[in-house]
Amino acid sequence: MNRSLALEKQRLARCRLLTELLYRRLPRPGGWSHCGVQLGTEPTSLALLALRSSRSSPVPIEELAPLLACRRPNGLWSAVRDGDTEANFWASAIALNTLMILGAASEMFVGALNSLLHCKPLEASWLVRLKFRISDRQVRLDPTKFGWPWIPDTMSWVEPTSMVLIALERAKNLGLVQGDELWCRLNLGTHMLFDRGCPEGGWNAGNGVVYGVPLQPHLDATALALAALRFHYHSPTVNSSLTWMLNRIDCPSAYSLAWLILSAAAYKDWRSDVLPVLDVARNRLAALVEEPQQIQDTSTIALAALALDPETANNPLEVTPCAH
Amino acid sequence: MRALMNRRIFGGRLLAGTGALAVRRLCSTGRLRDRRKSRSRVAILNADSYDGPLDRLLLDGLRLFDLDLRGKSVLLKPNLVEYIAGADVNTDPRLVGAAATTLLEMGATSVLVGEGPGHQRDTFLVLAESGLEKELQSRRIRFIDLNRDEIRQVPLKSAFTGLEKLWLPRTVLTSDVIVSMPKVKTHHWAGITLSMKNLFGVVPGVAYGWPKNLLHCKGIERSVLDINAAVPAHFVIADGIIGMEGNGPLHGSPRNLGRIVLADDPVAADFVCTRLMGLNPLRVNYLAQAAEFLGNGTTDRIVQLGEPMFAPQEPFAVLPEFAHLRI
Numbered sequence: 001m002n003r004s005l006a007l008e009k010q011r012l013a014r015c016r017l018l019t020e021l022l023y024r025r026l027p028r029p030g031g032w033s034h035c036g037v038q039l040g041t042e043p044t045s046l047a048l049l050a051l052r053s054s055r056s057s058p059v060p061i062e063e064l065a066p067l068l069a070c071r072r073p074n075g076l077w078s079a080v081r082d083g084d085t086e087a088n089f090w091a092s093a094i095a096l097n098t099l100m101i102l103g104a105a106s107e108m109f110v111g112a113l114n115s116l117l118h119c120k121p122l123e124a125s126w127l128v129r130l131k132f133r134i135s136d137r138q139v140r141l142d143p144t145k146f147g148w149p150w151i152p153d154t155m156s157w158v159e160p161t162s163m164v165l166i167a168l169e170r171a172k173n174l175g176l177v178q179g180d181e182l183w184c185r186l187n188l189g190t191h192m193l194f195d196r197g198c199p200e201g202g203w204n205a206g207n208g209v210v211y212g213v214p215l216q217p218h219l220d221a222t223a224l225a226l227a228a229l230r231f232h233y234h235s236p237t238v239n240s241s242l243t244w245m246l247n248r249i250d251c252p253s254a255y256s257l258a259w260l261i262l263s264a265a266a267y268k269d270w271r272s273d274v275l276p277v278l279d280v281a282r283n284r285l286a287a288l289v290e291e292p293q294q295i296q297d298t299s300t301i302a303l304a305a306l307a308l309d310p311e312t313a314n315n316p317l318e319v320t321p322c323a324h
Numbered sequence: 325m326r327a328l329m330n331r332r333i334f335g336g337r338l339l340a341g342t343g344a345l346a347v348r349r350l351c352s353t354g355r356l357r358d359r360r361k362s363r364s365r366v367a368i369l370n371a372d373s374y375d376g377p378l379d380r381l382l383l384d385g386l387r388l389f390d391l392d393l394r395g396k397s398v399l400l401k402p403n404l405v406e407y408i409a410g411a412d413v414n415t416d417p418r419l420v421g422a423a424a425t426t427l428l429e430m431g432a433t434s435v436l437v438g439e440g441p442g443h444q445r446d447t448f449l450v451l452a453e454s455g456l457e458k459e460l461q462s463r464r465i466r467f468i469d470l471n472r473d474e475i476r477q478v479p480l481k482s483a484f485t486g487l488e489k490l491w492l493p494r495t496v497l498t499s500d501v502i503v504s505m506p507k508v509k510t511h512h513w514a515g516i517t518l519s520m521k522n523l524f525g526v527v528p529g530v531a532y533g534w535p536k537n538l539l540h541c542k543g544i545e546r547s548v549l550d551i552n553a554a555v556p557a558h559f560v561i562a563d564g565i566i567g568m569e570g571n572g573p574l575h576g577s578p579r580n581l582g583r584i585v586l587a588d589d590p591v592a593a594d595f596v597c598t599r600l601m602g603l604n605p606l607r608v609n610y611l612a613q614a615a616e617f618l619g620n621g622t623t624d625r626i627v628q629l630g631e632p633m634f635a636p637q638e639p640f641a642v643l644p645e646f647a648h649l650r651i
Contacts, residue, residue: 035472079530079531080531082477090533154541204444216408218446252449253448255446256449299472300448
């Protein structure tokens with residue numbers, strides 16, 4: 001009992017250290033960078049979530065200004081603020097999730113929701129599908145099932161698809177989007193994730209089998225895909241992938257382990273083996289971030305802070321119906 | 325089946341030949357600058373294993389090149405793709421560590437190791453699992469994740485992909501010397517992956533995603549040419565001690581080659597490495613094109629240092645799509 005209390009204290013202390021470090025890494029104009037001072041959408045979103053995790057009041061707009069600075073004229077977000085960076089669907093989805101979690105006014109992001117709904121990856125084109133049917137057959141995939149790409153004019157991949165599905169699901173629960181188009185897009189994206197899984201369970205970027213060889217899953221991609229598919233918890237694919245993920249808590253990287261914890265937390269009410277694993281995983285993460293100043297990527301610091309805080313209501317991977 | 329194979333071989337040869345001719349024409353009309361130096365130098369070093377005195381071997385090898393590294397910042401770019409237990413996928417950490425120490429010994433003010441893996445988003449996971457993190461810590465060498473470094477947009481100097489600009493990491497753009505450290509491997513999309521293909525890892529995931537799909541959509545070979553024209557590696561240290569053949573870059577078989585290849589020209593390095601694999605570099609489309617403007621491929625413009633060149637009795641195994649590469 002004493003030991004578990006001591007471990008919990010250690011986790012909270014590490015969590016405080018991480019949030020202090022986030023404040024120290026905040027550049028003068030505001031917003032966070034992966035490393036350095038260049039404002040990035042992902043690190044800014046995750047840092048905002050980590051720092052606001054204990055407060056329940058809506059976030060003042062000035063705190064959101066750095067995140068809104070990465071928004072492009074079409075409403076979508078770019079990965080970084082500088083220059084004419086193009087729209088990035090991963091960055092857009094993570095920014096949208098953040099704004100919705102923090103209770104921002106919907107006018108700030110409703111345009112992005114529409115852009116995400118209408119986005120089509122490369123394989124939505126019949127010509128590209130034909131290429132996959134006739135000549136490009138070394139990667140096992142069904143091009144009729146598509147999700148979202150990282151950037152325009154490329155193929156859909158597991159991580160952006162997962163994050164967009166989570167954002168759209170959250171928007172649906174908030175009553176911000178609805179209709180057949182939403183249903184159709186959620187359905188297509190979900191089928192794409194099931195299609196691109198690895199044969200042994202789990203996901204990597206989206207190449208399950210290449211040249212007949214099954215490729216190995218990646219922890220962060222698996223965590224994201226599982227979070228996007230949590231309403232399909234009864235599916236054998238989801239179950240076996242969750243089991244695979246829960247068996248990887250010895251992971252030596254804080255980044256992947258934090259995603260694992262945030263994803264597994266979304267399943268805590270649905271599978272009894274999740275909570276004990278979460279406890280062990282959080283202790284391990286606390287040990288991995290013993291010297292947080294050594295961590296290069298601000299996203300990792302923010303993710304670890306979120307993952308170590310068991311009380312957080314700001315888990316970007318967990319969708320709960322909102323009272324708004 | 326045999327007819328299909330013959331068609332593939334003929335098609336592959338034709339593609340490389342016409343590609344090179346097209347580049348020659350671009351150079352002659354002034355639309356592409358011929359950046360080849362009059363002579364390139366390549367040294368082949370014998371090394372049977374990674375456990376030997378690699379620091380000493382590299383120092384002796386690098387001294388063959390009159391490199392002036394005094395006051396310069398060096399970026400080592402190994403090939404760090406993914407960790408697969410028991411598979412020789414990545415540039416060996418011991419060689420990377422030895423190269424870093426040796427370059428510091430030769431007067432470099434700083435040596436950084438940087439990589440941006442193409443599929444695995446968690447760079448520090450690959451770093452830890454591959455053993456490179458421990459190796460670099462023991463030598464006090466810093467690592468930078470090129471996928472998440474600050475980025476700047478630079479205009480391209482060639483137009484093979486049709487992209488006018490490319491986002492690149494600040495560390496790559498500000499380093500005085502870039503050293504490409506590939507693993508000598510076959511590649512299921514590109515035929516081979518050596519020092520030029522290795523530079524895919526400098527293209528930042530934060531801007532282009534994982535994998536860097538835009539480069540695949542624009543054509544791997546065209547992308548290799550554009551990237552290398554924009555950020556040419558100044559030097560190459562290729563890990564050919566244990567290479568990979570067959571279904572590379574991840575699931576091929578290990579192949580003991582027992583060589584380290586050093587070069588002051590990535591095109592020349594890749595030509596020599598390809599020959600060491602028993603394959604014909606002129607049939608690798610992007611290599612044939614690169615030898616028309618980026619670097620030297622012909623033996624009369626490559627000064628051979630170190631050990632003599634021997635092609636293996638049995639060439640590296642390749643996928644049927646690349647049967648035309650075998651000499």
